Amino acid sequence: MEIFRAPRVTLIARPQFLEPEHLKVQWRGEASDGERLAEYAGRVCYMSQHNPVHRTTAEYLENIKQQGHGSVLEHSVYVLLIEGISRSCSHELVRHRAGFGYSQLSQRYVDESHAAFVMPPAILGDATLEAEWEREVTDAQAAYVRAVEALLERHAWVNDKVHRRKVAREAARSVLPNATEVKIVVSGNARAWRTMLELRCGEGAELEIRRMAVACLRTLRAEAGALFSDFEIYVADDKQEAARVSYHKV
Template sequence: MPTPVTPTVRIIGRPNLDREELHRYLAEIGGQDWTAHRPDYNDTQDLIEVAGRTCYRSFAAGLNPNVTRVRTDPDAYLGNIVEHRHGSVLEHAQYTFIIQNVSRVFTHEWVRHRQGVAISQESLRYVRLTELPFWYPEWAQNDPELLSRGQQILTALEDFQTWMADHFQLDRAGMPFHEKKAKTSFMRRFAPEGLATVLVWSANVRTLRHVVETRTDEGAEEEVRLVANQLGELMATEVPALFADYVIDDTGAWTTPHRKV
């Protein structure tokens, strides 16, 4: 029986700032007091602030003769970056996610975001299907006849996958891997686009903001909206100063006056 699944997003990689090397650099340029107002470190937000302040040498007043005042509150500094759309410095901070139990309908759309991302997807040329996990939106789960007929089709396809594996003798001792690969690649042609899969997906903060804005929009596909909303919730907790400008409207869309930072 095909397994119902729910798309999930997890952060598995985030920036790791080398504080010792950063402090050596700051001491060389006379900006060592910059960290005094940072009792609780957030590597991502500090990395972006370092990038921004480097552009103006604004770690302290007077380091750049043109800069006589500097913002000392990190949230205010980062808020100013977002407000003035200085998005280039957001590109320094890269995050990696496991996006699990999403359909290939989802991945066909998600991979259109190419700028500032890296993508690795489970390959059905190599991974043999033994079951067909499938996500049903809530409205479909509330339609018993639709659910029943859908499960019948998935069960038949799942049984066919099992039959093909036996027919091709894929578990026969000594079968060359290239032959297994060729047969497995053929078998995936009988898997539905709604089949659940998994991505490892990396993106910088500038790209993440853009994806959350565009993919939680009311017109986006509903599975895509579900994942983009999870992404936004994770990042709003992870780097609150960089997502504080967002408001979630009545449709569930993440909106901001600072789009495309």
């Protein structure tokens, strides 16, 4: 059985900025397409393409975040594949609605007989707790396999094989634990990501989603530093990573 002890976060799509020939900006400094796109949108508001105070993109976006002019950040959308998170973690994640889109593994269609499980951060490192937890999820998975077999038999009269499996799996999944691993594709614009990261990287957030949010922050910051540079990652008193933001929800 595969056990995840940390999430896996992969950037799978980023903005591509196509600058119009007839309305160009006098850029300064290096920047990614997503950062340029946000600056471009901001400069259209005031028609300041000539860059009167010679700001680099990083300086321009710093000012945007400070001013709370967050709507220009909505143009830059980043898509992450998040794996190695539990069903309870993804349930918390999908509560973030504005500016997000989700596609999550379906437990009705996918056979979970060989599903992976995600160990909660609070259990990690304690051999006794880890062993007990592994026993519990192994038992739950065995119960799932038994339930699928019995339900397939009970619904043998359903001719369509795909439908029969779905009927069995959608009922059997009820015995799977919250710790069952899911994979989810998450699209979010930079403003929405910032709001989610502020809430879920905080010390008040549940530990697993906090660990996931910090991993998302690292990925997004490596991709578009100027959009996420005001987040500071630190180790909190509970010895787990957290992050705080300088410019609140904009």
